[in-house]
Amino acid sequence: xxxxxxxxxxxxxxxxxxxxxxxxxxxxxxGFLSAFAERTYGVTFAxxxxxxxxxxxxxxxxxxxxLWIAITIFLLFIPLLGSVVVNFIPSPFSFVSGKFLLxxxxxxxxxxxxxxxxxxxxxxxxxxxxxxLGVVDIDYSGLLYHDVAFTNFxxxxxxxxxxxxxxxxxxxxxxxxxxxxxxxxxxxxxxxxNPARAAHVISNSIGHGEGSG
Amino acid sequence: MDLLNTLDxxxxxxxxxxxxxxxxxVFAFVIFNQIxxxxxxxxxxxxxxxxxxxxxxxxxxxxxxxxxxxVIL
Numbered sequence: 001x002x003x004x005x006x007x008x009x010x011x012x013x014x015x016x017x018x019x020x021x022x023x024x025x026x027x028x029x030x031g032f033l034s035a036f037a038e039r040t041y042g043v044t045f046a047x048x049x050x051x052x053x054x055x056x057x058x059x060x061x062x063x064x065x066x067l068w069i070a071i072t073i074f075l076l077f078i079p080l081l082g083s084v085v086v087n088f089i090p091s092p093f094s095f096v097s098g099k100f101l102l103x104x105x106x107x108x109x110x111x112x113x114x115x116x117x118x119x120x121x122x123x124x125x126x127x128x129x130x131x132x133l134g135v136v137d138i139d140y141s142g143l144l145y146h147d148v149a150f151t152n153f154x155x156x157x158x159x160x161x162x163x164x165x166x167x168x169x170x171x172x173x174x175x176x177x178x179x180x181x182x183x184x185x186x187x188x189x190x191x192x193x194n195p196a197r198a199a200h201v202i203s204n205s206i207g208h209g210e211g212s213g
Numbered sequence: 214m215d216l217l218n219t220l221d222x223x224x225x226x227x228x229x230x231x232x233x234x235x236x237x238x239v240f241a242f243v244i245f246n247q248i249x250x251x252x253x254x255x256x257x258x259x260x261x262x263x264x265x266x267x268x269x270x271x272x273x274x275x276x277x278x279x280x281x282x283x284v285i286l
Contacts (some may be wrong), residue, residue: 032260042258095234100226103282107234110275117244124264125251138255145248148254201220 035059036193038201044137045129047150055203056130060123060191068119075112079105086141107213118143128176128189130201135178153183160204161195178202227286234264234279241275 010202030040037057134152139145156178163174174195178187192198223247245268 012256030257030260032263043256045255046253060273096226097223099285100223100230103230104280105276107237110237110278113271113286114244116238117267120266121244121248121251124260125255127255129255143244146251146254 009075030057035061035128037051045138046148049133052131052133054129054131055205058128058130058192058198059065059178060126060187061171061193063171063173064169064191065119065123068116072112072116072119075115076109079108100191128187128192130198130205132205135187135202137178137189149185149187151174151178151180151187156202156206157181159199159206161199163195176202223286227282230286231279231283234275234282238272238275238279241268241272245272 007076017057025133030037030043034040034057038055040054040057043054043057110116121143122133122141125138125146129136131136134150135156137147137151139147139149139150156181159175159176160179161174163169163172168174171193173193176189176192176195177197178189180186189198248264248268252265255261
């Protein structure tokens with residue numbers, strides 16, 4: 001019997017399987033205020049080997065900066081409070097001309113900015129890097145002190161973390177301690193976000209560094 | 214009291230202000246240098262550059278304050 005109607009052949013829509021999707025590189029870009037970043041790219045450090053990649057980037061949790069931020073905000077309002085108080089009590093600086101007060105005011109806000117900036121730098125440059133080869137601990141404090149420690153994973157003996165207290169549990173940050181072999185100083189990452197994950201990453205890498213058996 | 218009367222209070226204050234601002238300018242230069250040193254140790258893209266710019270602006274502002282004080286005071 002002849003065909004009355006033959007439907008045109010329709011190609012089925014292409015369905016991409018997940019495994020056929022182009023793989024995105026498993027690297028994330030660092031933010032200005034990032035404190036916890038896995039497999040980030042772009043960050044480099046001194047003495048980094050050509051095949052060394054950063055697996056985990058750690059800083060103290062942002063909430064650890066609350067105290068100096070609060071102090072800075074308070075210091076910003078002190079001149080305003082002073083101008084209000086002067087309306088009610090006689091100023092002890094009446095012999096000082098206005099131009100001195102202006103320069104002093106500008107200098108005061110410069111000091112407040114320096115206080116905030118130095119505290120920010122203390123937070124920004126205190127970094128712990130977990131690479132595929134080892135741990136890099138960068139300590140920075142007081143503007144004139146910085147200390148950098150490189151430790152291969154074959155020298156790392158143990159890692160543990162603590163998360164004690166209400167705020168630490170609430171904001172999920174704690175201290176990670178890396179015990180190293182021999183007379184080397186132990187490494188610490190204080191107040192870092194998600195310390196459990198950080199300790200897990202380090203513990204998975206113990207014994208895998210260069211020179212390990 | 215006679216000594217205070219003979220000495221110009223404004224001059225004393227001006228010298229004191231200028232000395233303090235000079236010291237602060239040196240401090241601002243130290244900050245600039247330390248940021249440069251730390252960026253050579255660990256470099257975070259964009260963030261390190263922002264901090265460098267802030268430190269330069271801060272240093273320029275401190276020096277400008279000193280020069281302004283010389284003129285104004």
